[in-house]
C-alpha cells in the first residue's frame with residue numbers, strides 16, 4: 001500500500017487523453033513547403049496586402065536569415081527543420097461572412113466539439129469571439145455592437161486592409177521583428193491573428209476572445225495579435241488554443257503586442273491547451289511565443305494571466321515594459337506539465353517610469369517525466385524612482401520523475417527600487433492527501449482540491465467562465481479514472 | 484462498534500503495534516493514555532487507513548466489517564473520523580470548500596444528491612457555534628496560519644459537520660489554553676449520543692474532567708496493558724507511568 005497515492009497520480013497523469021485531438025475536414029489551400037522570399041511574397045499577395053506590409057515582411061525575413069535559434073532555455077528537443085514546414089494554409093476562399101449561418105458546416109462542427117458554439121449562441125452573452133483556424137480568421141462575432149462604441153475587433157488581415165494607419169503605426173513597435181529568432185520568423189510569415197483598438201474613454205462592454213486552432217498537417221501557425229487601448233480605456237481579452245492530435249510536431253510561433261496609453265488597462269488572459277504529445281512524448285505542439293505589452297501612458301496597466309496546460313514545448317515570457325509613470329504590470333501564471341512536456345516560461349518586468357509597480361505570481365505544476373521552469377527578469381532602470389516588484393514562484397511536484405526549476409534574474413539600477421522575491425517547491429503531500437481521504441474525499445477529488453487551491457491566486461484573475469474552463473482543463477490534464 | 488483483536492503492525496520493518504486489543508460499543512467514551520512513542524498515533528492512523536503501515540496479524544472490525552483493506556475515504560464514508568494530532572494545511576482551499584467536498588463525497592458514496600447550498604450554509608453556521616469558531620475561519624485556507632488551538636477547534640468543527648459514528652481524537656487537548664480546552668470538551672460532549680462512540684487519546688487527566696470516559700486504557704509498547712474506569716487516569720496522574728512499568732515487570 002505504500003506510496004499508493006503517488007502511484008495514483010502517476011497513473012492519472014499519464015493516461016490522460018487529449019480530447020481536442022480531432023481534425024476538421026474542410027478543403028484547404030496551402031503554400032509550398034519551406035520558407036523563401038517567394039513564400040513571403042506569396043503570403044502577402046494572398047492577403048492582398050499593401051506594399052508597405054510586404055516590405056516590412058521582407059525586411060523581417062532578411063533579419064531572420066541572419067539569426068540563430070536561442071538555446072538558453074532549459075529545453076531539449078531536436079533541431080527544427082524550418083524548410084519542412086508549410087507556412088500558409090487556409091480554408092479555400094469563401095465570400096466574406098456576414099452572419100454565423102454562412103460559416104462552413106464543418107467548421108461549425110469543430111466549434112461544437114470545442115464547446116465554443118455555446119458562446120456564439122449567446123449563452124455566455126458577454127463574449128465577442130474571433131475564430132482563427134490555421135492561418136485564417138474564420139469569423140468575428142458581435143462586430144456591430146462593438147462598432148457602435150468605436151471599438152475595432154477584427155482579424156489582423158482585415159485591419160491591414162481597413163485600418164492600415166493604425167496597424168502601420170503600432171505593428172512591431174512593442175516586439176520589433178529583430179527582437180528574437182521567432183519574432184523575426186513570425187513577422188515574415190504571420191498569417192492571421194486578431195486586432196483590437198479601443199478608443200479614448202471607452203470601456204469595452206464584453207470580453208473579447210480569439211480561439212486559435214491548428215488544423216492542417218505539417219503547418220506552422222504564426223499568428224499576430226495587436227491590441228491598442230487608447231487613453232482611459234479598458235479591455236479584457238482572452239485567447240484559447242487547441243490543435244489536433246498528430247504524431248509529428250507542429251510549430252506555433254505567435255507574437256502578441258499590447259499598447260496601453262494614459263490610464264488605460266489591458267487584461268490579457270490565455271488558456272493554452274495545444275496538443276502536448278502522447279504519453280511517450282511523441283508529437284505535440286512546439287509553442288514559441290513572444291508576448292509583450294508596453295504601458296506607454298501615465299497610470300496605465302497591463303496584466304497577463306495564463307493557464308498553460310498544453311504543448312510539447314513551451315517557450316513563452318509575456319512581459320511588461322513599464323514606461324509611463326505610475327504604470328502597473330502584472331503576471332499571473334499556472335503552467336502544468338506532464339508526461340514528457342517541457343515548459344520554460346515566465347515574465348519580464350522592465351521598470352522605466354517612476355513609481356512603477358509589478359507583481360508576478362507563478363505556479364508551476366509538474367507531473368510525469370516533465371520539466372517545468374520559471375524564468376523571470378525584473379529590471380529597474382536608472383530613472384525608475386520608487387519602483388517596486390513582488391514576485392512569488394511556487395512549484396508543485398507530483399511523483400519523483402519530474403523537475404521544477406526557478407531562474408529569477410533581478411537587475412536594480414536605481415537605489416530607491418524595491419524587489420521582493422518568494423519561492424517555494426513542494427511535493428504534493430502524502431499528509432495532505434491522507435487528510436482529505438480521512439474526511440471522505442477520494443484520491444482523485446483530493447488532488448483537484450489541492451491543485452486548485454495551489455492555483456487559486458491565478459484562477460481568480462480569470463474571467464469567471466474561463467476560470468471554470470481552466471479548472472476543468474487542469475483536472476483533465478492531471479487525472480483520469482483512478483487505478 | 485469497533486473491535487480490534489491482536490493487532491500487530493509495523494512500519495519499515497519496525498514493529499510498533501504488538502498485539503493490541505480494544506472493544507468499543509456505541510454510546511461509550513474510551514480514553515487511551517500512555518508514554519510518548521508507545522504507538523497511540525500509529526494506532527489511530529492505522530484505524531483510519533493511512534498508507535505505509537503493514538498489518539502483520541490481527542483483525543480490525545468496524546460494525547462487524549473487516550476494514551483493513553479499505554481505503555481511508557471508504558472508512559470515512561462508513562462513519563469513522565480522526566481528529567489529527569497535527570492537522571495539515573491546504574493552501575488555497577477554504578474550510579467551507581473542503582467541508583462541501585467532504586460532505587458531498589460522502590453523500591455520493593451513499594447514493595445521495597449533493598447537499599443544497601442553503602442547507603449547507605445553515606449547517607456550517609450551526610456547527611461552528613458548537614466550538615465557537617468565528618465565521619472568518621471558514622473562508623480562510625484550511626489550517627493555514629491557524630494557531631495550534633484554532634486547528635484543534637477546526638478539527639472538532641469538521642467532526643460536527645460530518646456526524647461520524649466513531650470519533651478518534653488524537654491529543655486534541657494538547658496545546659489548548661484553559662478556555663479552548665473547555666470549548667473543545669463542550670463541543671465533544673454536545674455531540675455525544677447513544678449511537679456514536681469516542682476514542683480519546685490524551686496525556687492529561689484534566690481533559691477527562693470534562694469528557695468523562697467510561698473506560699481508561701493504558702497503552703505501553705504497542706499494546707493495551709491495563710484497563711480501568713476513570714479513576715485509573717487519576718491514579719496515573721498521581722503515580723506516573725513507572726508504576727505501570729514496574730507492575731508489568733512483576734506481572
Ligand SMILES: Nc1ncnc2c1ncn2[C@@H]1O[C@H](COP(=O)(O)OP(=O)(O)OP(=O)(O)O)[C@@H](O)[C@H]1O
Nearest residue numbers: 494495497499517518519520521522523524525526
Ligand atoms: N514513519 C515512521 N518510521 C519509523 N518509525 C516511526 C514512524 N512513525 C512512527 N514511528 C515510530 O513509532 C513509534 C510510535 O509512534 P507514535 O507516534 O504512534 O507514538 P505516540 O504514542 O502517539 O506518541 P506521542 O505520545 O508522543 O504522540 C515511535 O517510536 C515512532 O518513532
Ligand SMILES: [Mg+2]
Nearest residue numbers: 523524525568
Ligand atoms: Mg501521538
